[in-house]
Structures are given as C-alpha cells and as structure tokens.
Amino acid sequence: MTSIEQNSSASPQESVLAIINSKAPFSSSHGKDALDVALIFAAFEQKVSLFFQGDGVYQLMDKQDGSLLGIKDYLKTFSAFEFYDIEDIYVCQPSLASRQLDEDFHIDDVQVLSSIEFGLALNRHQHVLRF
Amino acid sequence: MSTLHLIRQSAFASNDFAQCLSVLDHRDSVVLMDDGCYNLKHSLMDSLIKRVGSVNINIIASHAQARAIEIITAVNTIEISDVVELTFTHNKVITWQ
Numbered sequence: 001m002t003s004i005e006q007n008s009s010a011s012p013q014e015s016v017l018a019i020i021n022s023k024a025p026f027s028s029s030h031g032k033d034a035l036d037v038a039l040i041f042a043a044f045e046q047k048v049s050l051f052f053q054g055d056g057v058y059q060l061m062d063k064q065d066g067s068l069l070g071i072k073d074y075l076k077t078f079s080a081f082e083f084y085d086i087e088d089i090y091v092c093q094p095s096l097a098s099r100q101l102d103e104d105f106h107i108d109d110v111q112v113l114s115s116i117e118f119g120l121a122l123n124r125h126q127h128v129l130r131f
Numbered sequence: 132m133s134t135l136h137l138i139r140q141s142a143f144a145s146n147d148f149a150q151c152l153s154v155l156d157h158r159d160s161v162v163l164m165d166d167g168c169y170n171l172k173h174s175l176m177d178s179l180i181k182r183v184g185s186v187n188i189n190i191i192a193s194h195a196q197a198r199a200i201e202i203i204t205a206v207n208t209i210e211i212s213d214v215v216e217l218t219f220t221h222n223k224v225i226t227w228q
Binding site for chain 1 (some may be wrong): 143
C-alpha cells in the first residue's frame with residue numbers, strides 16, 4: 001500500500017500563515033476570531049505565527065479579567081498555543097512603548113521585536129490575515 | 132449648560148478622544164468606559180488631568196480592572212450604575228464611539 005505524502009509548498013525559511021492582531025481584546029470579536037482561525041490552522045498542522053501590533057498588544061497583557069465584563073475570557077486559551085505548536089509569537093515594541101506597557105505578558109515565549117524586525121518577520125510568511 | 136462625555140474608544144486606535152477634548156467645556160464631565168479606559172495611559176490624558184477642578188473625570192472601575200489598567204488618583208472611580216445619575220445632572224450627553 002502506498003501512502004501519498006503532500007509536500008508543503010513553503011520553503012524552510014518561509015512560514016505559511018501570519019495572523020496580525022490589531023484590536024483591543026474586549027470591545028469587539030476580532031481577537032476571538034483571530035484565535036479561532038489560528039487554532040483551526042494549527043489543528044491541521046499548518047504553521048501559524050501570531051503578530052501583535054497597535055491595540056492588539058493589549059491582548060497579551062497580564063492580569064486582565066474579562067469575567068468582570070461578563071465576557072467569556074478567550075485570552076486564557078492563549079496558554080494552549082504550545083500544545084498546538086504555535087511557537088512564533090511576535091509583539092511590536094513601539095506599540096508597547098507608546099501605550100506605556102511593560103513586557104509583562106500572560107503567556108511565555110513572546111518575542112518583542114523592533115518595527116524593522118517585526119516587518120521582516122511578517123515578510124517571511126506566504127499569507128497574512130489581519131484582525 | 133453642561134455636557135457628559137462618554138469615551139468608549141481607545142485614543143491609540145481612533146481620533147475620538149482628541150475630538151472630545153477639543154470641544155470640552157468647563158463644568159463638563161468625562162467618563163472613560165470600555166476601551167476608553169486605555170486612554171489613561173495616552174499622552175492626551177495629561178492635558179485633561181490639568182483641567183481637573185473645572186472638568187470632572189471619571190472611570191468605570193470594573194472596565195479598567197478587566198483590562199489590567201491602574202487607576203490614577205486624579206480620576207474618580209465609579210460604577211456603571213453611577214452613569215445614570217450623571218446623565219441626570221448634565222444637560223446633554225455625547226457618546227464618543
């Protein structure tokens with residue numbers, strides 16, 4: 001019996017999907033939608049990288065509690081990223097600085113990048129979705 | 132004539148807060164709610180804080196706490212139910228969203 005293996009069209013340096021998060025977590029469903037898409041792609045073993053830029057950086061900040069707003073807190077699901085092999089998580093440093101935020105995130109292994117590095121990391125991906 | 136200004140959006144993502152500050156009059160009140168709570172860390176906030184006394188600044192405690200935002204002493208912490216009272220003590224309400 002022969003098995004058919006599908007080769008990934010991505011070169012080793014080029015990842016498949018980048019998801020940019022640009023919205024604050026609680027006032028819209030964008031963050032939740034981005035999370036759902038990321039986990040679906042990851043469940044099908046597609047390499048996903050997450051980018052946090054602008055107000056999207058608020059999604060990563062520690063000590064948040066959506067339950068105070070009567071919202072199911074999807075941010076807690078971020079801790080499942082390692083089980084889904086989502087390892088590349090990038091944050092735009094100038095976005096943190098302009099919001100007077102420390103690098104105090106509720107998940108580990110977040111990479112804080114300068115504007116230039118952030119752009120370079122994004123350009124290593126074949127496809128980009130922005131939420 | 133006094134106006135109650137409800138700020139519901141992040142000034143980092145929209146121009147609403149700047150527009151509100153440009154029309155803000157003395158005796159007016161400002162309430163930071165929802166994503167408006169993020170404005171506490173915005174540079175525009177400094178000019179608003181300088182007007183404390185002539186302008187009354189409030190923030191919804193639970194909205195700030197949910198977002199892990201530290202509240203500063205120049206700003207009154209209120210509950211969402213207190214906004215009802217504020218709508219009665221002002222002539223008009225403008226929601227910036």
